[in-house]
Amino acid sequence: MSDARWWHDTQDIPRMVRAIYECISGPAGAPRDWERFRYLQHPQARSLRTVVEADGNTRSMVFDVDSYIADVTPFFAANDFHEIEIEHRLQRFGQVAHVWSRYEARPAADSPVLLKRGANSIQLCFEHGRWWVFSTIWDNEREGVTFDLW
16 A cells, blocks of 8 residues: 555655545546545445435445545536535644545535534544544535534
C-alpha cells in the first residue's frame, strides 16, 4: 500500500479529508479514483451508512473498503455526484484524530442544485509515518436532524 502519488494526502488531515471527497465525486459514469481511496483507508477500515426506513425506523449498513465500493458503484454509474466539504472540526490526541466533516452533495461542484447535506464522523490513526482512515460514519440531514443542531 505504498504509493508516492498520494503520500502528501496522508500527512495532513484536512488534505486527506478533501482527497476522500475527490475520490467519490464525479459525473455519472465517470470512473472514481478507487485506487487512491483504498490508499487512504487502513486495510481494516470500516464505513457505516445510517439508513432511515420509510416507517421511520433506523438501521445501519457496515462495509469494509471493497464492499463499500461495490455498493456505491451502481449509484455513481447512473448519477452525477459531487460531495463538497463545507466545514470541519478536527480534534487530535497523540496518534488519534477525529474529524466532523459537514458536506453538501451536488450534481456538479459548482451547481446551485443541492442533492443533500450531512455529516461524516471520520476516525483516523497515525501509524507507520502516515494518517489512516479507520472508520467513517455518516448521516444525512432530514427533518429533525439539521445543521441548526450542530
